Amino acid sequence: MPNDIPPPPPVSFQQSVARMVDRALDYVKLEPGADRAIKTCNAILQVTFPLKIRGEVRTFTGWRAVHSTHRLPAKGGLRFSPSIDQDSTEALAALMTYKCAIVDIPFGGSKGGLCIDPEQYSRDEMELITRRFARELARRGFLSPATNVPAPDVGTGQREMAWILDTYKNLYPEDINYVGCVTGKPVELGGMPGRLDATGRGIHYALREFFRHPDAVAEAGLSGDLKDKRIIIQGLGNVGYHAAKLLQEEDGARIIAIIERDGALVHEAGLNVEEVHQYMQRTGGVQGFPGVEWVEPGTMALERDCDILIPAALEGVIHTGNAERIRAPLIIEAANGPITFEADEILRARGTVILPDIYANAGGVVVSYFEWIRNLSHMRFGRLERRLDEMRGQHIVSALELMSGEQSPDWLRASLLRGADELDLVRSGLDDAMRVAFQEIERMRQTHDRAMDYRTAAYAVAISRISGASLDLGAY
Template identity: 60%
Template sequence: MSDPISNELSFSQNVNYLVDRAIAAMDLEEDTAAAIKACASTIKVTFPVKIRNKIEMFTGWRSVHSTHRLPAKGGIRYAPYVNQDEVEALAALMSYKCALMDIPFGGSKGALLIDPGKYTRDEMQMITRRFTVELVRKGFLSPSTNVPAPDVGTGQREMAWMADTYKHLFPEDINYQACVTGKPVQHGGIRGRTEATGRGVQYAIQEFFRHPADVKQARLTPGLAGKRIVVQGFGNVGFHAARLLSSEDDAKIIAVIKSEGVLVDENGLDIQALHDHLIEHKTMKGFPHARFHEDGVKALEMECDILIPAALESQITCDNADRIQAKLIVEAANGPLTYEADKVLSDKGITIIPDIYANAGGVTVSYFEWIRNLSHIRFGRMQRRHEEMRSHEFAQLLEDLTGQIISDEIRKRVIRGAAEEDLVNSGLDDTMRLGYQQLSEILHRHDKIHDLRTAGYVIAIDKISRTYLDIGVY
């Protein structure tokens, strides 16, 4: 595929151009490349729901990009702007993301064309349950073949409704809880899933700063502490990424961008306080010790060390890419940069940690939740107390050998066994570390690869192509 001559590319075209760039770097056979890029199937459903004594029609989509691994995995978003092209592009990104991170899923995505703010909770439940029935009947929702998760406009409650609907349709399926992930903990969810994508962004940045050559190439100084960060989007991903980076890594969140505008504080925003303010007042306006400006998009161009786009796709385009001043861009959203913007920023020497790696925390912990649902036991249940007992014995042995008494505070920390959330975060940290190490290694080893995004796609495409060849898909 040649370079685009128009700036108005669709989301799926942007993804395909990025894939083609990686394929050119790895000299993949043309027929193999075509098989990998093709979207396996997409279903469009239209169904009626009676709302306030009136029949309303709703349209939804579910796309499966690849089934080289099963189940196919990907979120379902509820928004008034979604379309089939967007769903297919997101499904493709899920395939490459899972392959890169060694998560044994194919790629899928879904969407419902709806403005959730216009409906009550009970109405949303009726709509969600009916949508679920349509997906199940068409074979696009199952613990073994297609497993949705939350996305923009959806959350734990929608996943709980979907799981319960599936359970009533298949009461004999003991693995029904595994038909979706991102559920409430009391309904088969896993601790740590809510903040998983944001925490994954934090772990990705931490691992980046463990690679001095990459930090130097980005013209950054060593260490995450004190780094000035701008975050676009303050939903689940943006909030948790900002909160964790500021509270655990001592970074400074100098600006938060939302659709209503941007809040700026050069000394660093109190992220938890801002979150509480938004819940109470439904607006960023009036937050103390910070400046509010209505032009939030312009704030993407602020001078900063790290820019984290955590909102929607195509936020940085050829129109504003040349004015971006961040040294490092971390794509917490899917596709926040267009193909042309990516080229402009790369030519400027700005380092970009790509979405197929940076926001993989959600699907990683979704994988843990899916495994938990299939095993029917929470992580750590069988070994936690045994680990505590052994640690207690080692602490006692240390006291006997040294003649020193370990304080109660230290003893509690030393002998504490790992809870489920500890194990989830440990597994997520390990996955994000290994993922970045793959990216950095191939970037510095391969003469034809000059950026982390191309490195990520090369790794993912190579893994998928080997799977296709091994099992004889074509």
């Protein structure tokens, strides 16, 4: 009987990524066997180490995967989560390879994780665990400014990167580029201004670029610009918070729902993102936020009517169980892998436009690249030319006033006399990277008469670049 046939087993995260790559391979001509070489993870390190904590010996397990070394160093975040495993580590490393290729950053792809719940440990305990993990990675060649450079991810931040940096420096004091062994560091330790909000800002820039293309906007069944667009944010962590805040404050979008672990806030007139964020800082969740509708479980709010849905938490939140009920005409993936392969198939068949993770959330690695370059050059951006730019601006103002016989308006004078600082340059570079990458994806779609969805086109762009680099190197 057909009803007696068991359903197929769920596709793993790694298999989901591989199937998305396979879809793009139909459009890209490769050497025989090159597809397998591109999809296969180059190396995976598993480490298990004991530490004495609270009077007992506890054992911790972590991974660092290197998907591709067609360019070095391999780059990717370091995640501290009880749900991390080898499969997800390899899948995330693959996404990093494709992500770097799409935004044309000269890195290979890597990812790492430690199976731990950071909330269960004190600050001093987390420092002890992080430093030991860093030593395990460094001694095996999986931590170095030349070969493998971690960055913050879920459960980690500037604090953890500072501990890793200091651990590497003590192990290899002769490495004059030791500061570049991690990115996402505190600014005082060689970090880059603008790195903290880079991924969320990249989401903002990606949406702005999308709305500069009227045909793309019409394809999603939308019109106009971002003003008053009704947006649902899933996850108000670092990425979701900055994306939502920028969209609200700079473009006038309405954040009608915010989904968190303890439920969802819904308010059709628009939630104040900063107020919700401050409330979460005080209480640890969104439950009890006054004056708005409360929805539990929060994932139900994914299915509400809106213009743009931004999943900005963990992978697999949109799956076969809810994909049919997702009503957003446009989804932009701020998290890695928030839509499973099967759900992606369902949404594509329904005409939902999806801006994929390997493009949309690349802002973090773009600014990490700037930070790494800054660390290796040992000089902050703009140091040589800022005052020269200000002097040239003064000459322009003087020339205008001399020719017109009138004094320049204050706003014009201030604009021309101000030289770009490091943060200005970082944001300019990030904006350019997100714009150019979207245009490359659009060109790939145009080449195939727009028959490709954005995810397939993005993978096709990435595969073409990786394959070309590998061929030039004689890798196959």
